[in-house]
Structures are given as structure tokens and as C-alpha cells.
Amino acid sequence: MNRTNTMSKSNNSTGGGIGFLGILTIVFIVLKLTNYIDWSWWWVLSPVWAPIILAVLILLIVYLTGFLLSKTDKYKSHGQHVQKKKTGFAARLESMQKQNKELLQRNNEVSQ
Numbered sequence: 001m002n003r004t005n006t007m008s009k010s011n012n013s014t015g016g017g018i019g020f021l022g023i024l025t026i027v028f029i030v031l032k033l034t035n036y037i038d039w040s041w042w043w044v045l046s047p048v049w050a051p052i053i054l055a056v057l058i059l060l061i062v063y064l065t066g067f068l069l070s071k072t073d074k075y076k077s078h079g080q081h082v083q084k085k086k087t088g089f090a091a092r093l094e095s096m097q098k099q100n101k102e103l104l105q106r107n108n109e110v111s112q
Contacts, residue, residue: 021047 018026025047031037032044086094 021051 025045028037028039028044028047032039032041037044
């Protein structure tokens with residue numbers, strides 16, 4: 001088997017490359033250094049930090065939305081005892097316990 005042939009087959013890397021924002025950052029830096037633009041360095045480097053700030057803002061909005069929704073659910077049920085309807089095994093068990101209690105009461109009444 002040819003050694004170069006196996007090397008080319010095993011080298012299946014899929015690199016993402018520099019990306020659009022990386023190229024945009026380089027273009028802005030080149031334009032700033034050649035004095036074509038007179039922007040602050042904050043704006044020149046904005047393609048680097050803007051996605052990070054955007055992700056943090058989205059996470060903050062999601063967190064605050066969840067927090068506020070959980071608070072409104074607590075206020076809706078405040079002062080009220082919310083009892084969940086039991087289904088399946090728990091419902092059958094509760095029914096059997098109730099029947100057993102009634103049978104014991106009847107048995108006690110009959111024996112007295």
C-alpha cells in the first residue's frame with residue numbers, strides 16, 4: 001500500500017478557519033493603522049468583544065425571565081394550598097387506604 005495515499009485519506013480535518021468576524025477585525029485593524037478610519041480602538045476591536053457581550057446579554061435575559069416567571073407562580077399560589085391530583089399507583093394506593101380505613105370503622109361499629 002502506498003504510504004502517501006494512506007496519509008491523505010487519514011487527514012480529514014474540517015477546520016473552521018478564521019471566520020467572518022476574524023476577517024472583519026483584521027480589516028478594521030488594517031484600516032485603523034493605515035489611517036483610513038479614525039475610530040476608537042474599542043470600535044476597531046468590536047468584532048472580537050461584541051459576540052461575547054451579546055451572548056452574556058441573552059443569558060441574562062433568559063435568567064431574569066425565568067426568575068420573574070418563578071416569582072409570579074409563587075405569588076399566584078400564595079395563601080392557597082395547591083394539591084396535585086394523584087394518578088396511577090399513588091391514586092390507587094390512596095383509594096385502597098381509604099377503603100381499608102372505612103372497613104375498619106365499620107368492623108369496630110359492628111363489634112361494639
